[in-house]
Amino acid sequence: MAATHVLVALMTAAATTTSGFLVPQLAPAMHLPPLRSMAEGEGDWPSDSAEDAAPDVIDVPRVEDRESLKKELLLAVSRTARGQQLDKRPNEAVNDVARRLEAQGAPTDAQLLNGRWNLAYCSTYLFRSSPFWMAGRAACQDGEEARRYDWFCDQHRKATMVSEIGAVRQIVAPGRLVSEFETSVAAAPMRVGGSMPVTIFGSIVSSADITATTETPRGLEKTLEMADVEVKGSNIPLLRPLLDNGLKLDSRRVNDALPIDRPFPIFTTTYCDGDVRVSRDVDDNLYVYTKESDDTTLTSYDDVDADLGIPELIRGALGVMTGSLNN
Structure with a gap:
């Protein structure tokens, strides 16, 4: 045989x-x-199907030098005005490099996330890096409700176009995530030898508890529970004492008064080391942070005086007129 x-x-x-x-x-x-x-x-006898079966194809990510990728990412970010420019074509380069960096491996050490992180890039509106806005999105179902929320965010940004956004940062500590969103807006102009606007300044501080940190194939998922919102560092004279004495919006009380379930947004960090952090929200919006320090202390804003900047404005005007501006 x-x-x-x-x-x-x-x-x-x-x-x-x-x-x-x-x-x-x-x-x-x-x-x-x-x-x-x-x-x-x-x-x-072995069957024909067993002999003819094609072997499984394993998609192995290409190994790249992480330091080179980080430099390439930050260079791409530098061309985008934090992603907020009208021409969105440069954002495509940021997203491409970010995905290559994410492919090198998600973070496994939650301690790396602790510290002060400055937002260098955002593929959506900068304010959506706040847990307050993440909670608003988490209260909406995917689909039509999510599209309505996006439309609301569009209108909010249009309504605040006159404001100038300063530093946007996240401060991550064990069990806590805080967003500091600094903004200023020109108030009624004050004419002293020309048009010199009085500027209102404040930092919108949103705090959330981290209820869970879960390691997934995508990265480290942090489940958040919104706590409160307050304004710090306001330079408005009569309002500043009230704000410093604890005037804030308690989001949990407001939420409990509404006929909806308390939202728990998820914010995922897909790459993190001592210098750069890449994160994504539930809609896959991209956030790139650079680490300022390992310090988890919140900004005090004690150096911001509640005087609308008028004394500094007057000193500057007098200096120009007397020639002693630089003295």
Whole structure:
């Protein structure tokens, strides 16, 4: 029996190759089992499907130098005005490099996330890096409700276009995430030898508890529970004492008064080291942070006086008129 199969195998091989040229096989093609197994009686004939099955293709990420990728990412970010410019084409380069950096491995040490992080890039509106706005999105179902929330965010940004956004940062500590969003807006102009606007300044501080940190294939998911919102560092004279004495919006009380479930947004860090952090929200919006320090102390704003900047404005005007501005 074994000799017969050897003969058939030799005839098939001879039929398929003649003088180095491939010729058609006789139909139907014959698939022969290993002769040793059949000769020794070690089981049944293997099926055609088992022999013809293609091997699984494993998609292995390309290994790249992380330091070079970080430099490339920050260079791409520097061309985008934190992602807020009207021409969004440079943002495509940021997203491409960010995904390559994410492919090098998600963070596994939650301690790396602790510290002060400055927002260098955002593929959506900067204010959506705040847990307050994340909670608003988490209160909406995917689909039509999410689209309505996006529209609301569009209108909010249009309504605040006159404001100038300063530093935007996250301060991450064990069990706590705080967003500081500094902004200023020109108030009624004050004419002293020309148009010199009085500027209102304040930092919108949103705090959330981290209720869970979960390691997933995508990265470290932090589940947040919104706590409160307050304004710090306001330079408005009569309002500043009230704000410093604890005037704030308690989001949990407001939420409990509404007929909706308390939202728990998830903010995922997909890459993190001692210098750069890449994060994404539930809608896959991209956030790139650079680390300022490992310090988790909140900004005090004690150096901001509640005087609308008028004394400094007057000193500057007098300095210009007397020639002693730089003295």
